[in-house]
Amino acid sequence: MYKTLYVVIPIYNEEAIIDSSIQRIVSVLNEADIPFHLVLVDDGSKDGTWEQLSKIASIREDTTALRLSRNFGKESAIFAGLGACEGACAAVMDCDMQHPAEILVEMYRLWEKCGYYIVEAVKSSRGKESFLSRVYANLFYYILRLLSGIDLKNSSDFRLMDQKVVDVVRLMPERQTFFRGMSSWVGYKRTRVLFDVVSREAGTTKWSKLKLCKFAFSSITSFSSIPLQLVTLIGIIFLIFGLGLAVQTLYMKFSGIATTGFTTVILLLLIVGSVLMLGLGIIGMYIAKIYEEVKQRPRYIVCETANYEGNKEKI
Ligand code: UDP
Numbered sequence: 001m002y003k004t005l006y007v008v009i010p011i012y013n014e015e016a017i018i019d020s021s022i023q024r025i026v027s028v029l030n031e032a033d034i035p036f037h038l039v040l041v042d043d044g045s046k047d048g049t050w051e052q053l054s055k056i057a058s059i060r061e062d063t064t065a066l067r068l069s070r071n072f073g074k075e076s077a078i079f080a081g082l083g084a085c086e087g088a089c090a091a092v093m094d095c096d097m098q099h100p101a102e103i104l105v106e107m108y109r110l111w112e113k114c115g116y117y118i119v120e121a122v123k124s125s126r127g128k129e130s131f132l133s134r135v136y137a138n139l140f141y142y143i144l145r146l147l148s149g150i151d152l153k154n155s156s157d158f159r160l161m162d163q164k165v166v167d168v169v170r171l172m173p174e175r176q177t178f179f180r181g182m183s184s185w186v187g188y189k190r191t192r193v194l195f196d197v198v199s200r201e202a203g204t205t206k207w208s209k210l211k212l213c214k215f216a217f218s219s220i221t222s223f224s225s226i227p228l229q230l231v232t233l234i235g236i237i238f239l240i241f242g243l244g245l246a247v248q249t250l251y252m253k254f255s256g257i258a259t260t261g262f263t264t265v266i267l268l269l270l271i272v273g274s275v276l277m278l279g280l281g282i283i284g285m286y287i288a289k290i291y292e293e294v295k296q297r298p299r300y301i302v303c304e305t306a307n308y309e310g311n312k313e314k315i
């Protein structure tokens with residue numbers, strides 16, 4: 001519909017916060033007189049989230065709720081939501097109110113008035129988090145920028161895109177998605193707005209350290225093949241080093257200087273061994289990625305949808 005903003009919200013085990021969060025978004029958008037449609041995606045929650053979402057969708061005409069068949073992760077939930085967008089633009093935001101709805105209005109106006117295709121919300125401060133999380137995050141963004149040239153420092157999944165961009169991103173064929181990177185890679189006229197991350201209203205973060213680590217590796221390997229070239233580079237360096245050592249050993253042998261050479265051998269074994277392991281590990285990560293991609297499995301499975309008047313269809 002003309003100028004309708006679709007708001008995609010991935011939701012996982014958030015029963016404590018869902019009602020107040022949606023109420024807030026709805027009242028902010030109503031106040032700003034923005035035509036909208038909510039797409040609430042339940043990412044396989046184990047609590048009462050789906051019951052709440054289907055109830056909201058059954059009483060609100062402007063809401064669609066989707067239920068994924070299991071927990072596919074936030075990335076897949078976002079893509080499931082984008083799949084249901086058919087307005088003029090779409091925004092993605094969290095449901096824990098860490099992405100303030102007021103900023104959404106500012107983003108919408110920039111799209112509407114200034115013709116930007118993508119409006120990214122960038123964290124002006126990262127909110128309350130541990131020192132270690134901050135170091136992790138900064139290291140991740142640094143490596144990603146170094147290897148892929150994409151600067152995502154302080155970026156978030158909170159962004160508004162024109163429907164044209166949504167269509168392009170949706171059609172990108174990879175199974176293992178990195179929404180932030182993909183929506184940056186496409187280009188288009190874009191701008192940024194700043195926002196402050198506030199603390200979660202209720203519940204806890206759904207990202208364990210392990211999940212974050214996997215996410216970091218997966219996004220870096222999705223956007224750069226430099227680590228693979230690094231393996232070759234290290235190989236070349238070791239070859240030069242090895243040749244030098246060979247020349248030196250031969251020289252010593254022929255000039256009759258006896259050396260035990262034990263330390264060198266042990267060191268070389270250790271270094272070459274670990275570098276080989278590292279190289280194999282990196283190659284393994286890419287092969288795993290290729291394996292996942294060639295399987296061509298769907299990114300997500302929607303098992304239920306809920307619409308106005310309680311039209312619940314089983315798929
Ligand atoms: N989320 C999701 N699937 C998951 C993990 C999280 O849909 O497997 C949703 C979650 O409900 C929330 C958003 O993604 O709306 C951001 O999650 P969270 O607040 O836990 O992340 P953080 O803000 O700590 O980065």
Ligand code: MG
Pocket residue numbers: 094096098200205
């Ligand atoms: Mg959060």
